[in-house]
Amino acid sequence: MAARGQSSMPERFRYLSKEAPDKSVRWPWLIVLGFMLYAWRTVLWELSNWRKSIFAIGRFLQYLSKFALALLFHFIGNPLTSLIHAIETTLYTIRSFYSGLIAYAPISDLTLIIMLTSAVLAISEAAAPDSVNRQPYILTVAGLIGFCAVKNYITELFFWTLLVGLFGYGSLVKKRDYVSSSLPVATVLAAVGEPWVRVISMGSFLGLAIFHYSRKKIVDSKEGEENNGVVNRVPIPLICAALAIGVRVAAKWAGYRHLTWMIA
Structure with missing residues (x-):
């Protein structure tokens, strides 16, 4: 009111310069909430795409490992059988060497x-x-x-x-x-x-x-x-x-x- 008293506005127009009461604004909050929901939907959609991509890469690596194992079995046979055979050969060699050492050293x-x-x-x-x-x-x-x-x-x-x-x-x-x-x-x-x-x-x-x-x-x-x-x-x-x-x-x-x- 003191500021209005010092104003150069004519007296008959001063009533027009009164402050309007602030009204509660509700619609912008609804708009922000809707935008956040849309943003989260977009994020979840992108995450679902990444999940599908990761599963696709995993399936590809699984098929690739199966192909590698198939090639391994095709050329060298069963690795477990080959390992057992190698262990048996090693033990037989050690035994024969030890026997020869005892008998013919x-x-x-x-x-x-x-x-x-x-x-x-x-x-x-x-x-x-x-x-x-x-x-x-x-x-x-x-x-x-x-x-x-x-x-x-x-x-x-x-x-x-x-x-x-x-x-x-x-x-x-x-x-x-x-x-x-x-x-x-x-x-x-x-x-x-x-x-x-x-x-x-x-x-x-x-x-x-x-x-x-x-x-x-x-x-x-x-x-x-x-x-x-x-x-x-x-x-x-x-x-x-x-x-x-x-x-x-x-x-x-x-x-x-x-x-x-x-x-x-």
Whole structure:
């Protein structure tokens, strides 16, 4: 009313400037509610479309998996049967190997192999400390190569190629000295080579070790003390050979004791 009193509007028109009473508006709320219902209907329709799409993709993947299984059964047969056959073959192979080990393990040859290989390892540790401890996997691979050569699983040319590869891997890739690089080759040749090959390989390796020892002072890089050449990691092929001898001797002793008990 004070604002109207200060207005420049003529007095006869001032009654027209009174505020109109606010009426409650109901229809817009109904419109908003209808719009929300339509929006939810649209959302549910889109979700139903996505649900149909997901089910269609699932059915396609199901058909695809059935097709893959059909191809698998067609080419290799029943996987369960193949798995059972593979397990039976593996168990039969292990059993035959164990039986052959007990019956035909050459104790004298394995003992000679252990002695010659131990001599090569001792020469290597004396000339190049830790040459055995820092390459156990290479020595294991060398033992497998020697075993395959003895069993005629690989040809002689491939055997020598693998030995050259072992030497090149240690010398060029690992950047080791010549004694450490030639250690796997010398151990294999001393273990499974012919007598003249053993003599030549061990003599050559001994000369190489003496030459290397004369040029380089043996100093421990960590402690600065003289290394005693102790082998902390016995190569796995030597352990396997020792186990073969132990199993054969134990089997013979058990058979002898059982025969003695039966006689008694």
